[in-house]
Amino acid sequence: MSDVPHMSAAEFRRQGHAVIDWIADYHERLESFPVLSQVGPGDVRAALPADPPEVGxxxxxxxxxxxxxxxPGVTHWQHPSFFAYFPANVSGxxxxxxxxxxxLGVQGMLWATSPAATELETHVLDWLATLLxxxxRFRSDGAGGGVIQHSASDAALVxxxxxxxRVTDGRSEHEGVAGGRFAVYTSEQTHSSVAKACRIAGLGSDSLRLVDTDPRTLRARPDRLRALIDADRTAGVVPVLVVASIGTTGVGAVDPVAELAAIAHEAGAWLHVDAAWAGVAAVVPELHWLNDGLDAADSYATNPHKWLLTNFDCDAFWVADRTALVGALSILPExxxxxxxxxGAVVDYRDWQVPLGRRFRAxxxxxxxxxxxxxxxxxHVRKHVALAAEFATWVRTDDRFELVAPPSLSLVTFRLRAGDDATRALMDAVNGSGEMYLTHTVVDGTTALRLAIGSPWTEQRHVRAAWELLRARA
Structure with a gap:
């Protein structure tokens, strides 16, 4: 029987140094790459051997x-001219x-399987709560506490x-849920993860109610939420969850959390706040207003892996009272x-998430x-907010462009006054150039472009270059 070809410690050390050097070099030459990958479908696979190697x-x-x-098949998310979606920061x-x-290779499903993995996570989530x-009520020394989920989608599901x-007194885990019996409410601007959560949980897409937004601010309208809930209760449908957004995906709108929470709780529904991108900005004292109304929220999530220099995956999720969360997800086989x-003296984070296993993400x-x-x-946050504000002033000074929504933190949503076709053509032109990358949304039926600043490598010169390219291709 031949020996298994494990990498020796000495070889691991050599190759590890090489990998670190490669990553450092990559970051130093980011600007030399086209932001958006230029390969076509199937090109990457065509460059790979058809069969796996027999010999290592x-x-x-x-x-x-x-x-x-x-x-060649990588779109460079860390590129200083990557302005698409929301950022996905990394840092040294x-x-x-x-x-x-x-x-370390830790599997942190239980406190017992690595106490440090659990206790560091509890502690660092308390740290982050302090910074934000x-x-x-979200701290671990009370009824609540925090946990790191994979993403805001997982947070919405749990x-x-x-x-x-909570609304079924624990019966939902045993009896299941009947389609048409429960309803979930969120803004028409909210991320698609809420709709997916309804599907996965068994409620079905028909259980989701989209709340109209204010045409000026694009914030969810409390009066429309109340009307939807009242209609459902009259029809015998049970309101179960209201999702408020702090920084919607399309335009960065911030919902009136306190007003939505009051309506939700009056109806016996849970109020979850999705602040996936924008929430981390509350590290800045002058942006603490982003937390308005959170003292009435049942749960809250924000993503350090978007804008707080922490590579994917790292969603920080807090609950005000962990009883219902653990009750819904705890299964204890022998x-x-x-x-x-x-x-009962420890936290087992397997009871706070859908999977059993978990990495040492803390x-x-x-x-x-x-x-x-x-x-x-x-x-870090202040720099990007200032750059976005400067970009917004340039948009206002060019009569060919218009802002579609008020600038939100490091996000600017804008369009060409010439209309949807011209706006989409502009996006295709600048993205195809390889010099920058941005994405679009639809606001009130019209196409708009989103410029989201977030790369640690982005400087004022990159934002200026993006604007000059947009003007040149408009």
């Missing part, structure tokens, strides 16, 4: 193929924290499951029983907070 290859060959076969401390997590100035548990769990967030500090995080 040196890792140096793998790294070489990253450069020649993989990199976060990458190294994630590397440490990979090296969140209400005390919030819905907790809400169903093979998971242990003395610590039975004592390490990268811990590394980011420690290495940047509150001061560094505030500077």
């Amino acid at each position: 290859e040196p890792f140096a060959d793998v790294l070489a193929d990253i450069e020649t076969r993989i990199l 401390p976060s990458i190294l924290g994630d590397l440490l997590a990979a090296g 100035d969140l209400p005390d 919030a819905l499951l907790a809400a169903l548990h 093979y998971l029983r242990n003395a610590a769990t039975d004592s 390490l990268k967030l811990w590394a980011v907070i420690r290495c940047y500090g509150g001061e560094g995080l505030r500077a």
Whole structure:
């Protein structure tokens, strides 16, 4: 029987240095790449061998193929001229924290399977709550607490499951849910994750009610939420969840959380706040207004992996009372029983999420907070907010363009006055150039472009170059 070709410690050390060097070099040459990948469908697979190797290859060959076969098919999310979707930041401390997590190989499903994985996560979520100035009810020393989910989509799903548990007194886990019996409410501007949560939870898409927005601010209208809830209750449908948004995907609108919460609670529904992109901006004191109304929220989520220098995946999710969440998701087979769990003295994060297993994700967030500090995080956010404000002033000064919604933090939504076809053609032209990348949305039936600033490498010159390219191609 031949030996298994495990990589030796010495070889791991050599190749590890090579990988770190490659990543550092990549970040230094980001501007040399077209922002949007230029390959066509199937090109990447065509560059790969049809069959797997029978004999193991040196890792140096793998790294070489990253450069020649993989990199051409990469859209460069860290590029300073990447203005599409929302940012997906990385940073040196976060990458190294994630590397440490990979090296430790911890499976943190239970406190007992690695106490440090659980306790660091609890602690770092309390730290983040402090930095964001969140209400005390979300801290772990009370009835609530925080956990790192994969994404805001997972947060919306587990919030819905907790809400169903609470509204049915726990019967939903045993009896299931009947289509047409429950309703979920959210703004017509809200992320599609809420609709997906309704499908996965078994309520079906028909359970989702879209709340009209104010035509000027694009915020959800409380009067329309009340009307929808009243109509459902009259029809015997149970309101289960209201999702308010802080920073909608399309235009960055901020819903009136306190008003929506009052209506939700009057109807016995759970109020979840999705602040996936915008919430982390509350590290800046002058942006604490983003938290208005959170003292009435049942759950809240924001993504450090979008705008707070922490690489994917890292959604920070808090609940004001963990009872319903744990009640909805806790299943304890004999093979998971242990003395610590039975004592009731520890948190088992398997009960706070859909999967059983979980990575040691807290390490990268811990590394980011420690290495940047509150001061560094505030500077990062303030810089991008200022750049977006400057871009918005340029849009206002060109009669060919118009703002579609008020600028929101580091997001500017705008269009050509010439109409939808011209606006889409402009987007295709600038994206096809490889010099920048932005995406679109639809607001009140019209196409609009979104310029979302967030890369750690973005400077004023990149935003200026983007504007000059847009003007030249308009």
